[in-house]
Amino acid sequence: MASRDAPSALQWLIGVELKRYRDRSGLTQPQVVKAVGAGLTVGKLGHLETGERRQYPEDIARVMAACGAERHEIGRLTSLAELADSSTWWGSWSDVVPDWFGTFVGLERLAAGEFTFEPLVIPGLVQTPAYAQSLTMRGRRVRPDHSNRLVELRMQRARRLTDPDNPLTLHFALTDHALGLHVGAPEVMVEQYNHLITLAKLPNITMQVVVPERGPHDAPTGQFTVLDFEHARSIAYVELQDGAIYAAGAGEVDTYRESTRSLADVALPPEDSIDFVIELIKNV
Template identity: 50%
Template sequence: MGTRTDPSALRWLIGAELSRYRREVPLTLSELASRTGIGKPKLGHMEMGRYQQFPEDIATVLRACGAEQIAIDRLTTLAQRSDARSWWAPWANVMPDWFKTYVGLEGLADGAFVFESMVIPGLLQTEEYAQALTLGTGFVRPDHAERFVSFRQARARRLTDDEPLTLHAVIGEAALRLRVNGDETRRAQLRHLAAMAERPNVTVQVLRPEDGSHSATPVGKFVVLDFAHVRPIAYTELLDGAMYVQDPDGVRTYSMVADNLRQVALSPAESRALIREHAGA
């Protein structure tokens, strides 16, 4: 299985790029409409990812914004990649709308940095751990819990498919200690985590309290997604939604926090040893 193209996520990514180029000039939507001959409502829908972005329209908009030909080529090529349906469609009714966008983007990403202070990141969870965690949160209906867990397992295959995601995860030591559905579930999860950390595309580091302060203290969980054809974005979850950071300066701030976490946390080898110790292995 290769990279899972998601039409709605592609439109979102392209729309974010179009908006960036327009704002960098800067131009209002009305001014851009005057330059391109494309109606203001259509331009707005293109930027929001709510309208199919045809390659010729993308090229027209980017030329009006003074973009280089290489940028025009990469975005028009990206616009031609689409499947008939999103890979997560079978689980659409068990996911909140805000999360659908994220998993679509994750499926398109080439690399991801994830920071989780309290739980094991979703891509690295076992089925039993994911089920217990899902039921414990109360955010998923009990009758949807089993299907939501099957979705998580399908999502986790992003790390083992033909074109695997490159994942770098920094995890708080509290996540290793968290008791989820009893000690055996926790230990099995940690054994799985240690095994995944041996994969060439997966790096896991553990952040301990004794390692000192770090710049993520006021931030909490966040993700930075890297893409081959568009600029990176940052993502953080709220209690009932999510926030996407697209502005280059904002994304750079999250990337700097990620670099700080890499420096403060235990090395990957030390982290694997600590995970195995917590697993009783």
């Protein structure tokens, strides 16, 4: 969301939640406006649902009550609206980050937990600076003068993993192919492998390696991420060549959740995954 008029990730997330409740109720926007009464128009409700307008707790409460939401559900979403909006922290990098990825970065900062599967390269959140630098320098879609700043952003994202006050709970699965892909010099790979081992020993991080000997899994189409929030329902994210898909519907997210369970079952257990990476170091 580099554009100044675009909603922040927090406003977008609240809007998604509001629309979920309205869809669940079966009410149209005009019907909700009629039920709420004074102070709400169809245009305003549309902006609340898209996040193009800041959602105040009192507006959220009135709309959700009209949609038949329970008191605890209303409290959960109004609490989210009362949070300080930290989702725009990446603004300093907005000139090198496309809007669709900026949305993800903002949502990631708001998330309590994350599951990510990466079959081709080591996930960005757990990359070392040298690995990230080598990877971006080889990419044809990254301008040379943008490479350093993209690496800086990646490292800033990774700080959540060791934040003593608000650490992100991360479960990541990656394939043996991703681990075996040579990125940079041998010393870059050794440093990266050691970094993965160090992270995987932290209490908030789980690493699992997917190997062909363990059989098929339910994520054959590739990379995806599921973000879990304290005050909102989960969002699934799939990165494309030139954009991204955000799955917010309950059924859509459930499909990706099932894939996370399949990967966790098929992949090597966490301890065996650490041993697998240790063996890779010996063969560099």
